[in-house]
Amino acid sequence: MSTADQTVHADVLVIGFGKGGKAVAAKLGRLGKRVVVVERSARMYGGTCPNVGCVPTKGLVHRSHKRRPEDRAQDWYERSVREVQSIREMMRQGNFDTLDSLDTVTVITGRATFLDPHSVSVVTSDDRLTVTADTVLINTGSEPVVPNIPGLAASRRTLSSTDLIETTTLPKRLAVLGGGYLGIEFASIYGAFGSEVTILEHADRILSREDDDVAATAEGILTGEGIHIITGAQVIEVRDGEQGATILYGKDGQQHSIDVDAILSAAGRIPATHDLGLDAAGIRTTSAGAIEVDEHLRTSQPHIYALGDVRGGPQFTYLSLDDSRVVLDQLTGQARRSTTDRLAVPHTLFMTPPLATVGMTEKEARAAGYRVAIASQPVAEILAMPRAYAVEETRGMMKFVIDASTDEILGAALLSVDAQEIINTVALAIRHGITATELRDAVYTHPSSTEALNDVLATIVRTDEP
Numbered sequence: 001m002s003t004a005d006q007t008v009h010a011d012v013l014v015i016g017f018g019k020g021g022k023a024v025a026a027k028l029g030r031l032g033k034r035v036v037v038v039e040r041s042a043r044m045y046g047g048t049c050p051n052v053g054c055v056p057t058k059g060l061v062h063r064s065h066k067r068r069p070e071d072r073a074q075d076w077y078e079r080s081v082r083e084v085q086s087i088r089e090m091m092r093q094g095n096f097d098t099l100d101s102l103d104t105v106t107v108i109t110g111r112a113t114f115l116d117p118h119s120v121s122v123v124t125s126d127d128r129l130t131v132t133a134d135t136v137l138i139n140t141g142s143e144p145v146v147p148n149i150p151g152l153a154a155s156r157r158t159l160s161s162t163d164l165i166e167t168t169t170l171p172k173r174l175a176v177l178g179g180g181y182l183g184i185e186f187a188s189i190y191g192a193f194g195s196e197v198t199i200l201e202h203a204d205r206i207l208s209r210e211d212d213d214v215a216a217t218a219e220g221i222l223t224g225e226g227i228h229i230i231t232g233a234q235v236i237e238v239r240d241g242e243q244g245a246t247i248l249y250g251k252d253g254q255q256h257s258i259d260v261d262a263i264l265s266a267a268g269r270i271p272a273t274h275d276l277g278l279d280a281a282g283i284r285t286t287s288a289g290a291i292e293v294d295e296h297l298r299t300s301q302p303h304i305y306a307l308g309d310v311r312g313g314p315q316f317t318y319l320s321l322d323d324s325r326v327v328l329d330q331l332t333g334q335a336r337r338s339t340t341d342r343l344a345v346p347h348t349l350f351m352t353p354p355l356a357t358v359g360m361t362e363k364e365a366r367a368a369g370y371r372v373a374i375a376s377q378p379v380a381e382i383l384a385m386p387r388a389y390a391v392e393e394t395r396g397m398m399k400f401v402i403d404a405s406t407d408e409i410l411g412a413a414l415l416s417v418d419a420q421e422i423i424n425t426v427a428l429a430i431r432h433g434i435t436a437t438e439l440r441d442a443v444y445t446h447p448s449s450t451e452a453l454n455d456v457l458a459t460i461v462r463t464d465e466p
């Protein structure tokens with residue numbers, strides 16, 4: 001297939017080179033389907049995760065803790081950014097090559113906009129062409145929201161997460177607007193690199209979904225690292241000055257201000273649909289601007305699917321990947337798999353140490369009417385986990401929410417070294433009905449972090465009366 005033709009026909013058109021779309025493209029290409037993938041930026045082959053999301057940020061988390069006392073903060077930061085950039089380039093090339101090596105798959109670098117339900121116009125750097133297709137997958141991801149605060153969007157100091165990880169100058173004073181996943185991770189990273197970080201969160205608490213004990217332990221770790229957390233902060237205005245910007249905010253009826261060198265806008269991400277021309281294709285969106293889909297990820301046009309962040313709901317790479325399984329099952333399988341099959345999906349917030357969670361919190365379990373038993377220990381007291389001492393990371397806690405009547409595990413919050421790994425074992429246990437006692441009494445390798453389960457699940461700190 002050549003992109004020199006003004007109209008290209010494909011069996012399947014994928015708009016956006018994200019996680020779910022590229023997985024479907026590779027699989028269908030190997031099955032001999034003619035696939036066209038349209039990606040608007042040559043710097044985004046592979047999508048958000050390897051280029052500007054999960055991978056570079058976790059590379060920075062790791063490097064932020066490796067600075068030796070003799071390394072200047074700025075030098076160490078710049079070196080880390082450059083190292084991470086080379087990982088991004090390697091992954092981008094690998095993603096491109098995976099698809100480009102298939103004769104059946106064509107990657108076109110350009111912006112796609114629907115002309116009608118079966119055709120899109122693609123504007124490349126030097127051309128315009130039309131792609132028609134029998135089946136279309138929309139996988140355009142999400143983009144950051146910049147809150148409507150006077151002076152914020154116009155400030156020379158305001159950056160998105162993508163901008164910030166590109167800059168090789170370590171901000172001396174960094175304000176993080178929003179204390180969600182992205183805000184906390186960046187606060188933790190830049191604090192460890194040596195920035196003076198302030199989180200401004202408009203809610204009463206960071207980690208508002210978590211139980212009080214878990215949120216307080218996480219907050220204690222962040223503040224212990226010198227990060228200032230200002231909750232209940234209503235940002236009023238941003239004013240640029242010669243040396244930086246001044247943020248004016250209200251809290252408890254008083255007006256305050258802080259002076260900073262950079263402002264990270266981390267106030268959420270919205271589905272990237274604005275330039276897709278969805279109306280021309282007759283594709284409905286939700287009130288939140290996401291593409292409306294059913295449990296098989298079909299849009300209001302049955303031959304068009306939406307995968308990943310653009311279809312609304314939780315924004316995680318592995319859910320976009322799982323979306324690809326649902327769509328492939330529709331296109332090539334039994335058409336049985338659906339998004340409603342997902343049980344006990346875990347999440348990890350990569351502060352240091354990471355906070356990994358799955359299932360219900362204690363307050364959610366009580367609200368759902370369960371009689372609850374709580375198993376919990378501070379990491380420093382888990383004798384069965386010498387690994388925490390071996391790797392000098394004894395901060396945090398582990399907590400399990402158990403159905404006191406059936407011994408079923410309802411949820412867990414693990415704020416500890418290796419939590420991003422242990423949580424997958426816990427999630428698997430929940431999905432397969434393994435009880436708290438069975439998980440407690442299993443054989444684990446030593447010294448590992450998973451063996452903490454032997455100890456924590458034996459430490460019931462409270463049980464509701466029958």
Ligand SMILES: Cc1cc2nc3c(=O)[nH]c(=O)nc-3n(C[C@H](O)[C@H](O)[C@H](O)COP(=O)(O)OP(=O)(O)OC[C@H]3O[C@@H](n4cnc5c(N)ncnc54)[C@H](O)[C@@H]3O)c2cc1C
Nearest residue numbers: 016018019040047048053112140141308309315316317320
């Ligand atoms: C800083 C950061 C850190 C993150 N860390 C994690 C993490 O640790 N773990 C995790 O699971 N998730 C993480 N996420 C979330 C995760 O990156 C996203 O949920 C995931 O990448 C979404 O993938 P997707 O398949 O929806 O599309 P994306 O990977 O976002 O890809 C969409 C692609 O579509 C392209 N596109 C958009 N519009 C058009 C158009 N009109 N025409 C052509 N192309 C278009 C875009 O350029 C982009 O390449 C993080 C996100 C960010 C921002």
Ligand SMILES: NC(=O)c1ccc[n+]([C@@H]2O[C@H](COP(=O)([O-])OP(=O)(O)OC[C@H]3O[C@@H](n4cnc5c(N)ncnc54)[C@H](O)[C@@H]3O)[C@@H](O)[C@H]2O)c1
Nearest residue numbers: 147178179180181182183200201202266267268269315348
């Ligand atoms: N480790 C991971 O898996 C990971 C890491 C980073 C991002 N992500 C994904 O990226 C998405 C976006 O992350 P995010 O943290 O930007 O969004 P988010 O929705 O998780 O958090 C946004 C935060 O900003 C606050 N906020 C909103 N407007 C504000 C304002 N005007 N002033 C102060 N605070 C304000 C909100 O109360 C909220 O706490 C998330 O949904 C997450 O799934 C995942």
